[in-house]
Amino acid sequence: MQYLVVLSRTIDRANWLVGQGLRWIALVLVVLGVVNVVGRYLGAQLGMQLxxxxxxxxxxxxxxxxxxxxxxxLLLENGHIRVDVLHSKFSAHTKAWIDFLGSVLLLIPFCLLMLGYSFDYVLRAWQRLEVSPNPGGLPLYPIKTVLLIGFTLLLLQGVSQAIKAAAVIRQGRQ
Known part of the structure; x- marks a missing residue:
């Protein structure tokens, strides 16, 4: 079980680092939004397309x-949606069982299904080097690849959550 706990911590650390990196993406998103809005309105005032x-x-x-x-x-930080009114009343052992079964029966199979369906979709985009049909549009194959990365990270976090829940269940039996 100790090996699994180390694996869980490694997965948690990797997803935590990804989450910290997403803060920079959020900043880029805000800057792009500001540039788009300013360009649209300033360009309209100047009679040009900015x-x-x-x-x-x-x-x-x-x-x-x-x-x-x-x-x-989000899953790592426990920010996902759940029925907290019920969940908060359960014991740690019951919560662990719910988290374990939810991960093993719902989350992990869903991620595997999505990875299976997404693989050909992403592969075709790479084979065609797919680009947006809009004038001046960006390549789409890199962003479609993020589907595989995202579901892989979610799958791994689901495994980590199941390991942590199993450790709590096991402690409750001892």
Missing amino acids: SSNSLLEAQIQAFNVMFLLGGAY
């Missing part, structure tokens, strides 16, 4: 990165 599809798509892609990679960090 915003572009590339900037708009970069803003959308920054949000996508935050959303897709942030799920594992």
Whole structure:
């Protein structure tokens, strides 16, 4: 069990680092939003186009990165949605069982299913070097790859959560 706890801590640390990196993506997202708004309104006042599809798509892609990679960090930090009214009344042992079963029966199979469906989708995007159809649009294959990375991180965090829950369950039996 000790090996699994070390594995869990390693996964937690990796997802924590990703979460910290996402703070910078959030800053980029805000800067892109400001540049787009200022460019649109200032450009209208000056009679020129100061915003572009590339900037708009970069803003959308920054949000996508935050959303897709942030799920594992959110799970690590216990920020996901749950029925806290019920959950708060349970003992630590019962909570551990709920977390273990939720991870093993729902989260992990869902992530595996999404990885299975996403793989061909991402592979086709890379084979075509897919680019946005909008004028001045950005490449789409890198952002589609984030699907695989995000679900892999979420899968790993689900494994980590199951390990931590199993450790609590095991302690309760001793």
